[in-house]
Amino acid sequence: MTDLIVALQGTPEGRTAALWLALLAAFAHALFGALQKGQFDPWLMRGGIDSAYAVMALPVALFVVPWPEPAMWPVFAGAFLIHAGYKTLQAAAYARGAYTVVYPVVRGTGPLFTVLVAGLIFGEVFAPGQWLGLAVLLAGIFGLAGWNLRTDTARRDTMLPALGLAVLTGGFVAAYTTYDAWAIRLPPDPFTFLAWFFVIDGLLMPWLARRRLAALPRADLVPFVKKAVLGALIAYISFGAMMIATRIGNVGEAAVLRETSTVFAALIGWLVLGERSGPAQVALMALIATGAVMVKMAG
Template identity: 70%
Template structure:
């Protein structure tokens, strides 16, 4: 498996595999976001998810994958800092603003910055046609956020600072996308990076929410932990797929294609959560999908 993945790097076949992985990451990320909606606040939900993906990843990191090379430990330290800041910003944004407004802003800001970052770090450059696709995709995402903003009726008094945090969170999405791509390319075995990534990334939030979680009655704690376990499994697919995509394909393309998660999230909201979807939202989601297609075809 490892040799097959490494053999795909820098090839046309690798780019095709990266497209599939990025779209898989988008679908998984939409489910991941939907799991964080509901009666539990974002801090508790994130803590429950991290507990499980730390515990499940640890034996793989210690006993299954090859041990990381010495130069990888400073990289993992960077992963720890960047992802911890991202989680704090994301939870703060979700706490202060409506999910349907905040989520598209985060996801719309991320790919724009990621494309710029991939050019600076990896020397990847988009064509004029691909930049057109990015513009179409981001316009659809921000348009969806604006549409939801105009119709939201809860937490409007804190929505402006929530949007500011959402933009900053989007910047950290780009930072961690670029940094994780650098990290997974820096080791011989990509699964070594993935296993230790989930160990390192799952260390903080359980301690942050431990006291709050301990005060929950069992009638709340058990459902929270069940959702946390499911969320950890989805997170493995979401983060694992996008990082493998950046190993075998282009970072910027993978980052843009992943943001079709906004379309999947709206579809999940409609089909599973019973949220209404009018013609304007359908048109905006079509723009997002069209932008992703343009990026792929113009590459």
């Protein structure tokens, strides 16, 4: 697998594979978000998921993938800090504003910042048609946030700081996307980075949710563990597919295509969670999908 990834890097076939991996990451990311809605507190659920993927990744990191070079440990520390900032800001934004308003703003600002930063770090240049596609996609995402804001009357007094936090969170999305895309290119085997990332990244949220985990009723333990393990497997797919996409393809394109997760999330909400979308929301989601297609086709 490693040899195939290295062979695809920087090739037309690699860019095509990166497209499908980014879309897989988008779908998995939407599933991951839907999984956290339900019977368990989101902080509790995220603590359980992070615990599960750290424990499951540890034997792979120790015994399967090549051991990291000493220079990689500061890189892992940087990834931990950036992801910790992202998770903390996201939680603060969700505490102050509605999920349907905050989530699109986070996912909309993320790819915009990523494209700009990837141009500086990786020398990637978007064609005019790709910028137009990005504008269409962002119009759909921010339009969706505006529509949800207009129709949601709850917590209006805290919505402005929530939106500010959402923009900052989007900046951290761009930071971890570009940083991780750089970091995964450093070791000869990309799975070295992925395995150790999950071990190290899985330390924060279980500690923050330790009291909730300790207070979990015994009767809920088995369904909670099953859900946590499922979430860990989905996280592997979502993050792993995105990281491989950024190694073999264009970082900016992959970041934009991943944000079709807003469309997948709406479809999951409609088909699985029983949520309903009106004509305006459907039209805005169509804009998001159209923008993503334009970015890819114009590249």
